[in-house]
Each structure stands twice: as structure tokens, then as C-alpha cells.
Amino acid sequence: MSRGAKSADRPVSIDRGVHGGAAWPPLNCGGKLLDLSTPRVMGVLNITPDSFSDGGDFFSRKAAIARAWSMVEEGAAIVDVGGESSRPGAAEVTVAEELRRVLPVIETLARELPVPVSLDSTKPEVMRAAAGAGAGLINDIMALQRPGALAAAVETGLPICLVHMQGTPRTMQMNPRYDDAVEDIHRFFAARILACEAAGIAPEQLIIDPGFGFGKRTQDNLRLLRALDRFCDLGLPVLVGFSRKSFLGDLTKRAVSERLASGLVAGVIAVLKGARIIRTHDVAATVDALQIVEQVHCQG
Ligand code: 7PJ
Secondary structure, eight states, X not given: OOTTGGGGGSOOOSOHHHHSGGGSOOEEETTEEEOOSSOEEEEEEXXXXXXXXXXXXXHHHHHHHHHHHHHHHHTOSEEEEESSOOSTTOOOOOHHHHHHHHHHHHHHHHHHOSSOEEEEOOOHHHHHHHHHTTOOEEEETTTTOSTTHHHHXXXXXXXXXXXXXXXXXXXXXXXXXXXXHHHHHHHHHHHHHHHHHHHTOXXXXXXXXXXXXXXXXXXXXXXXXXXXXXXXXXXXXXXXXXXXXXXXXXXXXXXXXXXXXXHHHXXXXXXXXXXXXXXXXXXXXXXXXXXXXXXXXXXX
């Protein structure tokens, strides 16, 4: 594992001396490059019945594609398409239903957008089909632990984002417990990276995400953010998603629609601790925030 390995015994910052230039070569996402020489924004595109609820598949798809274009215009470097809600307590959807939601949208976006399209899914069948439709990255909140997912990911040849989650979306917030959230999750990634390597996925193809809100109490999320630089010694790009999540509401007592400021600050802190990609619904504001971080830390 060579990429970023330099950072192992140094203080982590977004300074070019530590993470810049050759330390983060671009990721080849099915032919489109994801440049990680500066921190990037992944825009969230949910294709669930409640996200574009103006009735009918055609209008929903049109609305989703329009939203993807506006996120790219706002500066998203990648668009993450998901057809299954992972909110706490959410029910699973079938493979057929998930494919019906995401495939036509991925197919169109992969053809038309100048940036890569990622698939947010845990299902091997959906991974294969999405790769066939032109997806450039697989974002799996189960870190390829579903039966068949590792093999499907190998077949696609695409980069993978491994996300940590304790439990399943239905159960994850019921009673999350850790001996030490940071060390437990660090060990989890070390093991998953080895499992991926054994299956034939090179570490250079991997991104890691500690999974804020996925089976974590507010105090666990805070500890993880405070110690995010700990994950950089694994030598892989770190992705984080805070957007509108309930621990932000817990800390600020704000409703979902009022969590922009807290999400932005969490994202900036994460980038200062070495995160390379922020997954968010609020692309324009996040791009602005990262521009300031970048100008302060990397110029002059
Ligand atoms: C995340 C995700 C996240 C990654 C969701 C939501 C729930 N993928 N998919 N990281 N969250 N990699 O957006 O609130 O945090 S779905």
C-alpha cells in the first residue's frame, strides 16, 4: 500500500507537503478521472419515491437528471446515485425495484455528465448492472460484506468506497456500542482492506468512510470526527458524509432543513483532519467552504 503511506508518521493536514500532488493520484472511475489533488465534493442523488415525488417514473427521472446537472454546475466532482433509503429504520427494497429506480438514471448520467457517477448500493446484482450502465464507482455502506458483493465488485473493476456501519439500517441506531469507536472502526478497515486485497481489489482502488450516523451515538460521531486523522495512516482517501444527519440535529436542536451550517463546519473540520471527499446534498455551499480551506492552506 503505497499511496499516502508517507502520512503515517506525520501530522496530518491538507497541506500539499503531506497529501498533495503525487500522494493522491486521480482515481480511474470507469474511464472518467476523479482528481483528488484537492478535497472534492460528492453530490447526493436519492432516487427513492419520496425524493422526487411528483408522480410517475418519467417525471421522477427527469427531475433526478436535472438535479444531477445542477450539482455538477455547482462543482460536484462526482454524483452518488442511490435507490434505497439507508435512514435508520428504513425497510429494504428488492433488487428489481432498486434496479428500476437507479439504472435508467445511471445510464443517462454516465453518458451525459462530465464527472463520474457512483452507485450507492449494497447489492451485488445492482453493482454489476450499474457498472454495465456506466457507473464509475461503487459506494457500499456494508463495505462489501453482503454475500457475493466482493466478487461482484472485483468483476466491475471499479473503485470502491468501503463504509463502516454497525448493524443494518433497520437496527443500527437501536443500541450502538463500541469498546473504542475509533480503534474498533480502524481495525474494521484494516481487515476489510485485507479482505478486498485477497479477493483481487488493489488497495489503490479503495476509499474508506467511517460512516457517520451508521450505528453510532452522538458521542461516537464526535469522537470519530475528532480523531479522523487516525484513519489517514491506512493510506487511502477518506470520504465523509454529515449532510443533514440526525447527530447534527441532536447537537444543535435543529430540524433536518436547518442543518446546513452544522454540516458545513463538520465537513471543514474533516477536511482539516485529512478527509478528501465530502458527500453532501448541499453541493454549492460545500464547494464554497472547501474553496476557503484550500486557499488558506494550499496557496501562497
Ligand atoms: C452515507 C452514504 C455516508 C457514504 C448515506 C444519508 C444516508 N455513503 N450513504 N457515506 N450516507 N459513503 O445520506 O443521510 O455517510 S445514505
